[in-house]
Amino acid sequence: MSPVRSTALPLALALVAASAIGGLVYSAAPREAPPLTLTAGGNGASVPFTEYEAESAATNGAKIGPDYTQGTLPSEASGRQAVTLSGQGKYVEFTLTKPANSIVLRYSVPDGSQGTVSVQVNGTKVRDLAVTSKYSWLTAPWIAGAKEHHFYDESRALLGRDAVAGDRVRVQLDAGNVTTATVDLADFEQVAGAAGQPANSLSVTAYGATPNDGGDDANAFVNAINAAKSQGREVWVPPGTFDIGRGLAIDQVTIRGAGAWHSVLHSNNPFLNNGQVQGSIKLYDFAVMGEVTQRVDNNPDNAYHGPLGSGSVISGLWMQHLKCGIWTMNGTTNGAVIENNRFLDLAADGLNFNGRVTDSVVRNNFLRNTGDDSLAMWSLGADVRDSFTDNTIVQPNLANGIAIYGGTDISVRGNLIRDTNALGGGIAISNQAFVYDGSFSPLAGTTTVAQNTMVRTGAINPNWGHPMSAIRFDSYDFPITSPVSVTDNRFVDSPYSALQFVSGGGTGKPITGVTVDGASVEGVGTVVLQVEAPGSGRFSNVVASRVGTRGFYNCVYPSSAGTFAITRGSGNSGWDSQWTDCGSWPPRNAGDTTTPPTTTPPQTGNVARGRPAGASSQIGEYPSSNTTDGNASSYWESANNSFPQTLTVDLGASTSVRRLVLKLPPATAWGARTQTFSVLSSGDGGSFTQVLASAGYRFDPATGNQVTVAVTANQRYLRLSFTGNTGWPAGQLSELEAYTS
Incomplete structure (x- = not known):
């Protein structure tokens, strides 16, 4: 069994080693940003559900946040706000704007607890919904500062009735429920009935699989797969939960379920390919529900692990409580399409193209609460002409929304990324290799970053001890010299800066290939442009408002590495002023949007206690x-x-x-x-x-x-x-x- 190569642990160790990047540290928490409503036609995935934030719903609970401090409940909440219910009768009530017959509740309960919450529709109880801390409250000892994180989990259920627009769905603590729960949001969806068996398919039940009995169905699946391949048919997974006790090697086969709400594979790793495959692997319309409660990088605890060969498709899957959703390695992948999936509550990455992936696209996926980069390309062996397009990413609680580590002619386009937390920002374009065996392929060709929207992205890196931007360009192990085209991106309420140029290894490798043309910067806590690496960049049509401290910071580290030339084209406004003190970070200021902190330092005792x-x-x-x-x-x-x-x-x-x-x-x-x-x-x-x-x-x-x-x-x-x-x-x-x- 080959180990999973994953970015977070090597990244964390690397950041600890480079603890004084830029020679500066800034640990103050940012000011709060107000809730945001995106304009029509915004970016990201088209999804079948509607998301309702608890802080905007009717409640008699206690609203918490906004907060950007690592390791707190509001900082890991969508929108950096949530509602805590404590005691019987406390509730959050959502008024539906569209029909729905299901609920997905994003919540947190205290560590070591489990139980239920009550769900009511228009005052009538329809069910109890299970909640647990089993998959949350993870510990990462390699993170400086707050080490406990990943506080939220999600529970889904059918309501048992069709609710219509205007109906009120209440989540409440009643007798027999848990005594405390924090509600972040709820998704409501009109779930279609289970699909019927396709004519040209073989059901796994015909080969001995029995749904909902807790027995291991792996052998039945293997027999069904072999029979379907020999007969040129598909494999059908009917409604119910099937337990898969070991990873199944698959190739040139289609496996189709009755829908992600109906057909469930209960397994930490149902599909495991350790070597090269031919391809034409088609996985459609089922859920993979795991039992991963801690991250172990030597275990391939992923829904799909290994190469995909040529012409494979993964579509309509629901992947939850795993380490990663999809991790490609140990072979080549060409022309793959990964689309219309949900990646939820994972201990590490959502998806990682881990080298030797070409001409493949990841599009229209929804990812929330990943424990590392939500979408990543890690080019151990060149990733070539791949794209991340029109995906929605919410609250990766470690690392980045999207991370590109090397690769040739890579595209990141049309994505919506919200509320990144520690160790990263919205998008990272990086030449960080993590391993040094000669297999890493630095950025080459033209890297395209276009039409993405980043909302409240960027964070204080607790290992570096200084701010990371919404988009970061990082010449960590190799200079960035090939063209990087950054076009028409939107930055909304960035806690710190919008654009960052850094050589994360602390050695001052240059960045010379970046051209920024078109950027709407709508609120930053510190500066629009944060430069810490030598090189040059051209900036046109960068329009900024609500800038926190100054327009830009240009302090190369180490100072002996050279300078960074900022070339200004036409159409720029709002970021002309410079922070000139290279001995300190620009403090986060109230100029970005927002209400100054309400906390007044005490006038007696130690007034510095607990301050940033x-x-x-x-x-x-x-x-x-x-x-x-x-x-x-x-x-x-x-x-x-x-x-x-x-x-x-x-x-x-x-x-x-x-x-x-x-x-x-x-x-x-x-x-x-x-x-x-x-x-x-x-x-x-x-x-x-x-x-x-x-x-x-x-x-x-x-x-x-x-x-x-x-x-x-x-x-x-x-x-x-x-x-x-x-x-x-x-x-x-x-x-x-x-x-x-």
């Missing part, structure tokens, strides 16, 4: 956020042998500070040292003035390893600028406490 902290650099597991967490045993450490270094705390509002208490870990293993630093303050996070001149301060374990500094500061941001340390060649601090007296 950023730094000019950090080392691996010692992020700047440790300095405001209230734990003197955790600490921040800057990049070594590189002064000056800065540490900045955002107090949230202008605050009168009169005293700083600065700490190092109290353990006696920390020898005494003198650190030299000055104190600065700022009202906007951009222009800092000196509050206290540079001086040496002695930290000694014998006296608690702490220093008290008197200051007079009356602004929002406080900064320490370190220029020396006699105990270690870096800035170090475990707590920065600020007091108003």
